[in-house]
Amino acid sequence: MSFQLNEIQELIQQNTRDFAKEYIEPIAGQTDKENSFPQKVVEQLAGNDYFGLFLPEEFGGSEAGYLSFVLAVEEMAKVSAGVAAILINQSALAGYALNKWGTPDQKKSYLSSLITGEKLGAFALAEPGAAPGAGPNKLTAVKDGGDYILNGRKSYVANGGQADFYLVFGVTDEEDPSRRMSSFIIETQTPGFSVTRTIGKMGQRACPWAELSFENVRVTAGQLLGNEGEGSIIAQEAKAVANVAEGALVIGVAQAGMEEAANYAKQRIQFGQPIANFPAIRNMLAEMSTNIHLARLAVYDAANMIEQGKNIFTEAAMIKLFVSRIGQNSLIDAVQVHGGYGFSEDMVVSRYYRDVKGSLLIDGSADLPESFIAADLLD
Amino acid sequence: MPRILVCYKWVLDEQDIKIVSLGLSLDVSRAKYKISDYDKNAIEEAVRIVEKNGGSVEAISFGTSLKQSFKDVLSRGVDKVYAIDSSIAENADAYVTANVLAAAIRKIGPYDLILCADGSSDVYNQQIGSRLSALLGLPGITSVSQINCEGDRISATRKLGDCTEVVHIKGQAVISVLPEINSVRIPTMKQVLAAAKKPSEEIKIDALGLSDAELLPKVTKVSVKGFVMNRKNIVFKDANQKDNVSKLVASLAKEGLLKERG
Numbered sequence: 123m124s125f126q127l128n129e130i131q132e133l134i135q136q137n138t139r140d141f142a143k144e145y146i147e148p149i150a151g152q153t154d155k156e157n158s159f160p161q162k163v164v165e166q167l168a169g170n171d172y173f174g175l176f177l178p179e180e181f182g183g184s185e186a187g188y189l190s191f192v193l194a195v196e197e198m199a200k201v202s203a204g205v206a207a208i209l210i211n212q213s214a215l216a217g218y219a220l221n222k223w224g225t226p227d228q229k230k231s232y233l234s235s236l237i238t239g240e241k242l243g244a245f246a247l248a249e250p251g252a253a254p255g256a257g258p259n260k261l262t263a264v265k266d267g268g269d270y271i272l273n274g275r276k277s278y279v280a281n282g283g284q285a286d287f288y289l290v291f292g293v294t295d296e297e298d299p300s301r302r303m304s305s306f307i308i309e310t311q312t313p314g315f316s317v318t319r320t321i322g323k324m325g326q327r328a329c330p331w332a333e334l335s336f337e338n339v340r341v342t343a344g345q346l347l348g349n350e351g352e353g354s355i356i357a358q359e360a361k362a363v364a365n366v367a368e369g370a371l372v373i374g375v376a377q378a379g380m381e382e383a384a385n386y387a388k389q390r391i392q393f394g395q396p397i398a399n400f401p402a403i404r405n406m407l408a409e410m411s412t413n414i415h416l417a418r419l420a421v422y423d424a425a426n427m428i429e430q431g432k433n434i435f436t437e438a439a440m441i442k443l444f445v446s447r448i449g450q451n452s453l454i455d456a457v458q459v460h461g462g463y464g465f466s467e468d469m470v471v472s473r474y475y476r477d478v479k480g481s482l483l484i485d486g487s488a489d490l491p492e493s494f495i496a497a498d499l500l501d
Numbered sequence: 502m503p504r505i506l507v508c509y510k511w512v513l514d515e516q517d518i519k520i521v522s523l524g525l526s527l528d529v530s531r532a533k534y535k536i537s538d539y540d541k542n543a544i545e546e547a548v549r550i551v552e553k554n555g556g557s558v559e560a561i562s563f564g565t566s567l568k569q570s571f572k573d574v575l576s577r578g579v580d581k582v583y584a585i586d587s588s589i590a591e592n593a594d595a596y597v598t599a600n601v602l603a604a605a606i607r608k609i610g611p612y613d614l615i616l617c618a619d620g621s622s623d624v625y626n627q628q629i630g631s632r633l634s635a636l637l638g639l640p641g642i643t644s645v646s647q648i649n650c651e652g653d654r655i656s657a658t659r660k661l662g663d664c665t666e667v668v669h670i671k672g673q674a675v676i677s678v679l680p681e682i683n684s685v686r687i688p689t690m691k692q693v694l695a696a697a698k699k700p701s702e703e704i705k706i707d708a709l710g711l712s713d714a715e716l717l718p719k720v721t722k723v724s725v726k727g728f729v730m731n732r733k734n735i736v737f738k739d740a741n742q743k744d745n746v747s748k749l750v751a752s753l754a755k756e757g758l759l760k761e762r763g
Contacts, residue, residue: 129572133693137576140687171690184690194690394734 125422127193134175134190138197141170150202153328154473159284160328163205168239173213177221181229182237188363189425192370196418199374203477204328206371211280211329212236214364216243216289219305219356223348232287232307244285245364246276246308246334247357261336263292263304270294270306270346272339275318278484282332283317286310290336291353303353307345314339325476362438363428369421369441372449372481373414379456379474380410386460386469397459406455413448421445436498439491449478502555503613503650505547508602508633509540509574511564512623520727527727534566536573539618541685543678546648547616548578554650556613559583563601564590568701575696576688582699583609587706594720599632601716604709606637614655615675619644630677640670643677 127135145166153160167173174183176191191213199206213236220233220243235241249260261274272292279288287309294304308315314337321331348356384407387398397403424437453475457464464471517532536544547558560579562570567584574582585601593601606615615637617630627643634641646665647658655674659666660681688696706716735752737745753759 129569130693130697133572133576133688133696134690136573137687137690137693144687169689170687175690184694186690186694190690 125419127189130186131190131193134186135193135197138172138194139200141166142198142201146198146201146205150205150328151470151473153202153204154325157322157327157330159330160202160205160208163328164208164242165239167205167209168237172209173217173239174237175213177213177217177233177237181221181233187425188366188428189422192367192421192425195367196370196374196377196421199371199477200378202328203371203375203474204326206374207326207329208242208281210364210367210371211245212243214367215245215360216287218363219245219289219347219360220307222359223305223352223356225344227344228307228347235286241286242281242284244279244281244288245360246279246282246288246290247361248276248278250275250277250333259291259293259303261290261292263294263306265294266340268343269340270304270343272306272308272314272336272341274336276334276336278321279332279334280329282334283320283330288334289347289356290334291357292336294350294353298351300354301351303357304350305347305353305356306341307347308336308339308341312339312341323480325473325478325480358435362435365438365442366421366424366428366434368481368484369417369424369445372445372478373418373421375474375478376410376414376417376449376452379453379471379478380407380414382469382471382474383407383410383456383459386463390461403459406459410452410455414452417441417445417448436495439494439498443491443495446478446482450482453478502557503550504556504611505550505558505614505616506606506610506612507540507543507547507558507560507579508615508617508629509544509560509562509570510537510621510623511535511562511567511570512537512621515622520729522729525726525729527725534569536570537618538622539620539678539680540622541577542680542682543616543618544574544577544579545683545685546678547614549683550614550648550650551578557581559609559612561585561602561605561609563587563593563598563605567703571701572693572696575699575701576693577686578692580699582701583704584701585704585706585709589706589716592718592722593716594718594722595626595628595632596719597716599629599636600711601706601709602629603633603636604711605704606633608704608709611673613653613673614650615639615673617675617677619677619679627677630675634675637675640672640674641677642668642670642674645676645678646682648676648678648682 146163149160171184172194175186175194176188177183179185195206195209217236220229224233236243263270263272287307290306290308291303293302295301316335318333318335323331387403388396390397420441424434424441427434427437456471457475460469460471463469511534513529513532514535519528521528551558557580558578559581560574561583563585565586567586571582585605620627630643631641642657644659645657646660649656653671655670657668657676660679737748739745
């Protein structure tokens with residue numbers, strides 16, 4: 123087994139690095155400060171074929187594989203975790219789910235326009251009162267003839283407020299826990315749908331969060347994604363696939379933080395010499411580098427498994443647990459290397475720290491993956 | 502519709518090269534190769550000309566490990582790539598490189614336009630364009646910051662210090678372009694993937710009919726060493742600032758950085 127990237131993957135990595143430097147880096151700090159949505163960058167992401175990177179050629183994608191997608195996410199996250207998050211929500215969540223469970227008509231209409239960037243998609247699972255990305259799923263979808271009528275709220279919806287359509291999860295069967303939820307494609311102009319507020323957040327600010335309201339939103343059965351009752355399966359699998367990309371996001375931010383810290387350590391003179399000469403600093407950087415390298419291997423391995431069509435639920439949980447911690451610990455140390463300056467917003471590591479902190483919290487607390495991994499091992 | 506050939510060099514990425522502190526030798530063990538930065542401008546310009554006027558763009562290189570370069574070159578809009586991959590390139594100077602490229606161009610040509618960068622990003626000798634034009638018997642134009650093609654008529658703007666010169670040529674030419682001629686576009690993901698399906702051709706150096714003398718460098722590389730700026734970190738910390746200033750001036754003068762007014 124080898125993690126040697128092939129020539130195409132190396133080119134995708136290098137070109138994305140160039141793309142991020144040219145188009146994303148100039149606006150990364152500004153979008154963070156202003157909580158603004160980088161519309162122009164989103165158009166450039168579409169123009170350079172990032173939204174369909176691993177999705178089928180039939181619908182305008184490139185079919186370059188999930189590892190290529192993960193490499194692109196990692197490179198973008200080195201510059202802006204928020205932009206990388208927009209890409210993940212568009213492709214790894216909405217795009218993946220549409221491609222796997224969408225009907226031919228749904229793919230033609232939504233997947234194609236998602237890949238060209240004509241439409242922005244979002245994944246609306248979490249509801250007020252729960253951790254971002256998790257249940258409790260009180261939104262109801264009651265059958266009325268051939269239609270469904272949705273009532274309820276969704277919250278912490280990434281790409282929220284900017285998306286043109288949402289994959290919304292609602293309860294269609296209260297009696298059967300295994301088939302309780304179904305997934306629907308809801309366009310923003312559907313009567314009864316509204317974005318009630320945007321939610322400010324600590325990091326990844328280029329990717330907006332919003333709260334959504336559904337009041338007697340009537341949709342046809344043609345808007346049902348997958349079969350009725352398949353909502354939990356869709357949510358679980360799409361989230362696991364997205365978790366791997368989220369791991370790449372964390373690796374990208376951690377790598378950028380480490381490089382900033384290393385450069386700073388070489389320049390910062392203390393007691394007549396660069397602080398890079400001090401064992402305490404060297405040890406911190408060595409540990410960061412080791413952890414990031416090992417975490418990266420785990421992410422690439424899981425991406426490779428996705429390409430092979432393997433079940434990655436456990437690996438995705440491990441990435442959630444391990445890579446998120448590695449990312450957070452690396453940024454704590456990266457800020458520490460900067461000393462007091464690291465607390466200043468003048469230093470980009472403070473943004474990196476805020477960006478990476480969310481990865482431990484979004485999509486449920488860090489306890490969830492542990493319980494999942496333990497259940498896989500013991501039950 | 503012009504048939505254009507771009508010459509490119511496959512060089513070590515300077516970002517990956519480390520200087521070994523003992524002896525200042527270069528550690529290239531982890532260095533990757535890349536298309537010489539300025540050659541990307543030459544490729545970009547050729548592609549832009551073809552986008553505007555029709556025609557085709559091909560690329561050629563003389564070097565080692567060239568196969569690795571094909572997809573990158575082809576993803577930038579080039580239709581076909583030629584490679585003369587030989588260990589002779591390791592010690593080749595501009596004389597040998599130009600001999601090899603000219604011989605290959607005679608074999609695969611003719612071309613309406615041959616584009617080069619003004620220099621390569623590793624040694625920046627600025628010789629290949631001029632040498633090629635001489636060897637091929639074609640007009641050579643260097644330091645070009647703008648090209649306009651209309652039919653078989655080429656108009657090129659040369660940047661010469663504090664002035665510009667516009668030259669016109671009818672027919673074939675070898676043009677060396679400056680980096681400022683354009684802004685290199687980043688290949689889209691689909692262009693990268695499509696590159697795998699485009700043609701490439703390896704040309705054996707033995708098939709070019711060059712003599713031993715034509716493959717013998719005129720310039721011998723003696724050594725390549727890193728340059729490290731060692732700061733002296735001299736601090737003048739007398740309580741009396743006037744004394745500090747005097748000592749600073751005396752120190753700079755001693756280093757030859759200041760001279761007394763004549």
